[in-house]
Amino acid sequence: MTLLEVSGVSVSFDGFQAIDNLSFSIGEPELRAVIGPNGAGKTTFMDIVTGKTRPDSGHVLWGEENRNLVGLSEQAIARLGVGRKFQKPTVFEAQSVRDNLAMALKAPRGPFDVLLRRNIDEGRLHEVAAEIGLEDHLDRPAGALSHGQKQWLEIGMLLAQEPRLLLVDEPAAGMTTAEREHTTDLLNRLAQRHAIVVVEHDMAFVRRLGCKVTVLHEGRVLAEGSLDHVTQNKDVIDVYLGR
Numbered sequence: 001m002t003l004l005e006v007s008g009v010s011v012s013f014d015g016f017q018a019i020d021n022l023s024f025s026i027g028e029p030e031l032r033a034v035i036g037p038n039g040a041g042k043t044t045f046m047d048i049v050t051g052k053t054r055p056d057s058g059h060v061l062w063g064e065e066n067r068n069l070v071g072l073s074e075q076a077i078a079r080l081g082v083g084r085k086f087q088k089p090t091v092f093e094a095q096s097v098r099d100n101l102a103m104a105l106k107a108p109r110g111p112f113d114v115l116l117r118r119n120i121d122e123g124r125l126h127e128v129a130a131e132i133g134l135e136d137h138l139d140r141p142a143g144a145l146s147h148g149q150k151q152w153l154e155i156g157m158l159l160a161q162e163p164r165l166l167l168v169d170e171p172a173a174g175m176t177t178a179e180r181e182h183t184t185d186l187l188n189r190l191a192q193r194h195a196i197v198v199v200e201h202d203m204a205f206v207r208r209l210g211c212k213v214t215v216l217h218e219g220r221v222l223a224e225g226s227l228d229h230v231t232q233n234k235d236v237i238d239v240y241l242g243r
């Protein structure tokens with residue numbers, strides 16, 4: 001099923017066309033990598049889907065009812081099930097892994113519930129911790145985790161919100177080889193149940209993801225298909241790979 005359909009979307013900033021009649025769709029479940037040179041519009045694309053930037057024209061259709069997300073607030077879009085992970089992890093360093101996850105869990109709870117350890121869905125918390133491989137680190141302060149573990153914790157905090165679509169910005173940046181492998185495994189596992197869009201510059205990482213790739217250039221889709229397919233495309237070589 002198509003979960004998200006971006007259709008004929010354009011946006012310009014002070015006359016500069018950052019996104020130009022872009023169409024893109026992703027199914028549920030699906031894992032998709034989005035690549036492209038600096039300034040291709042990858043971040044702007046995510047800003048539009050999450051409601052941070054309003055496009056000048058076009059539609060962003062969501063879910064079974066094809067609801068148009070354009071014009072909805074960032075909070076409303078997040079509530080519908082769109083989660084976004086920025087490149088830099090933003091976990092609460094002084095809090096334990098457990099408390100970071102507890103704060104993120106989707107439930108009617110206030111901060112005092114977390115402080116007093118009340119009304120926490122322990123089963124779900126452990127499920128998320130196991131999913132991201134941090135079950136043995138629940139009592140450590142998040143600040144003591146490695147860079148890769150912090151990234152996984154943040155992915156866990158997104159999962160705790162039960163999103164249907166996850167937008168993940170450069171997950172491999174700054175990771176060790178072992179952490180990258182763990183991350184590809186994690187994303188592949190999550191993509192069995194979710195729609196996941198990964199923006200990434202690291203081609204070796206994209207190859208390991210083994211998924212369909214969309215190449216953006218000047219705010220448009222330049223090529224789409226397997227990594228082998230797009231990397232043999234002459235236009236892709238000219239604007240991105242061959243430089």
Ligand SMILES: Nc1ncnc2c1ncn2[C@@H]1O[C@H](COP(=O)(O)OP(=O)(O)OP(=O)(O)O)[C@@H](O)[C@H]1O
Nearest residue numbers: 013014016018036037038039040041042043044045
């Ligand atoms: N708020 C803004 N105001 C003006 N120009 C903007 C704004 N946001 C993005 N742009 C411009 O739009 C173009 C697309 O930017 P965007 O950040 O989406 O590219 P990107 O593909 O994410 O690049 P990178 O790989 O470097 O992160 C760039 O030329 C950028 O300078």
